[in-house]
Amino acid sequence: MTTTPTTVPEKPDVLSAEFARDPHTYYKIMRDFYPVLHHEVSGYYFVSRYEDVARIYKDSVGFSNENYAFQMEPVIGKTVIQMGGREHAINRQLITPALRGNYLEELLPQVDELATEMIDKFRTAGRVDLAEDFTKWFPINVIVKMLDLPREDLPKFHEWYSSLMAFLANLTNDPEIHAWGMRTQQEYPAYILPIIAERRRNPGTDLISRLTQAEINDEQFSDEQIKALIGLLLIAGGETTDKSIASTLKYLIMHPEQLEAVRQDPSLATRALVETLRYHPPVQIILRTTTDDVEVAGTVIPVGSVVGCVNGAANRDERRFDDPDTYNIFRTDINIRQAFAGSADHIAFALGRHFCVGSLLAKREAETAINQILAAMPDIRFADGIEPTDAGLFTRGPESLIVEFTPAS
Template sequence: MSELDVSAIPAQPNVNDPAVYDWYRMMRDEHPVHRDPVTGWWVVYRYADARHVLTHPETFSSEMHRMGFPETGLESLPQMDPPRHTRVRGILSTAFTPHSISEYEELIVRTTNEIIDGFIGKDRIDLVADLAYTVPIAVILEILGLPAEDRHLFYDWARKVMGVTPEEMAQPDFAEAMGRLQQEAITYLREKVRERRNKPGDDMLTRLANAELDGDRLTEDETVNFANVMFAGGHISTTMTIANAVDLFDLNPAAQAEVRANPELIGQAMEEVLRHRPPITTGLRASTRDVELAGVMIPANQHVAASFCSANRDERQFPDPEAFDVHRRSEGRHFGFGFGTHHCIGNALGRLESRLVLKVLFERFQEIQVDRDAVGWALPPQMVGFDSLPVALRAA
């Protein structure tokens, strides 16, 4: 076990500053486990160590209420350990079958084309506001069976929750403030879940409200909370992934030309987008005991954050990790949608949406050029991507 000499560690650049990747490399080499001086979190930078944290829930728990995170009375899948997590995820999986997800392909393509039709004729748009945000939120509202006119409600709720900073999490009144933020969305969704149990419809919310495995069903609280997580986490991650893909292909024109010429490469290329620039920066856990990792002793009851951005660029796992290589095969290994027990249950839908939106974009526009002087990076430190991405368009 070693003592860390942290006196010479420079401050971390912003997660959306390309300089951060040199900083991550330095941390992997010299300080692979490091207690962040601002948040107090123990951050894990190497791939193997991050994977260990994400696959050992008995030592690194997802039950964040241990650390003062809010307990709303709901059972939250992302904040749940086995065996409870195993039970709930098993029931949810009956509503998230590969067949049910594939049924949404026509919806996604139709929605994307309709939204693009709305700005055809313009030579410049904000790709985030006009497409990368609009498509996922419209799709998920229709999938859940919720009114399209309620789109603004969910956008506001999601942005408030995703906009919480690590410094705010460390404040003594964080749990109370977060509980207030979530309550409005929870109240809305509870009403809709009760409606679906009394009067089923042909939508995902009905499937969730009535999902069953071996006679076991989700409680109302479990259904409400998962619908909330599905909406907030699902559309934000997909929005970031779509915008990141457009940006990375603009930065790598040879890769873009190859994918345009060979559309069958899009699925694999999107995996490289998720590895190269994962939409969520970290997977947060709580240590259940004193544990040694990479020669560093982490005390019990501490925040432990697996750095997805650093682990996905770890040269010990990925050859030439800084290269954007659309031929790289990394699905099942990168942390673009988390890993292990909490690998995102909605990842198939997110992958399908991202892949189809990019395919339609390449079919409808022969040129999509990012205005690099006008981009607006996402502000919350746990997201990697854009608040705005102005692009010039040339129709095909």
């Protein structure tokens, strides 16, 4: 067991260059000495221990998702993740059939085909940046397929979701990032609303058409609501799945014995993904807002405060996980069967009622990507032996993932 040093280190600055290079060093300082860290520049309160973060996600009294009203709504509109009560329940019921169940089963063969098609382009290259040439685009390709939109518009979608992620994480109110978000506010609706209106008039089998026809208790989505939902899908289904896949491949390459185990038994790709979601979740921080004065870890957080739930810190809390700083796809303190449900042991998709409704789609995309990459690259390794570096505060993953391999003859 490690002992806590008696000297209290300086309070970490989440916006510092040092924090950006190695957040996990500072996450431990936060857990041990500043479990509720008030960041003066942003005014946010960052919570880092597993027990506290889990409580915030599950506690409907004292915390809300009102922060998305300024984080995302100005760009894409009001989405289900900022709703509460009956409004949230109805919207989630309308969305769920589109991302789980029969529709997901129908989509899965197309997910496999898309992965194969993309990998075929560099299968014989011997060297490739998997982040730039695969993981960055694969989830968007799936979303575009679901929406039945032109593939030549992929760069637009990537630009829009990149601006949304930057807008969401703009702690310093950078005017250029704000302006970028406002451009998306104009361009994205101008593109998608006419398509939604046409699918409502002439529905097909695509996701947009299904959403225009979805109905519960005589309630349907409006065109504006569908626009916002698709915007959310771009973020939740694009950026996060991209980083989940890239990080899993990175950590498997760093642990050759575990990589070989997955290669020999493709079903272990699920375990590898789940361990990545714990060890290095793609969404490092999710925000909530206090609806009352709330005490967390001995600190009273005032009503109306924005709280940063630091998933990346909570998932390596030694109070909850054994040997948390070790990447181990065979660990026994996570229940794999519930890893993609609201009762998950890891904290990567939030928990409780607001657990990510698209988690099963993300799971299947990642399993397909991991297994197809490993099959295509039997001796995959980091190019020039250089381990890729990560970047990002709210979402985090490899900036690039340049690998070398011997092409199959």
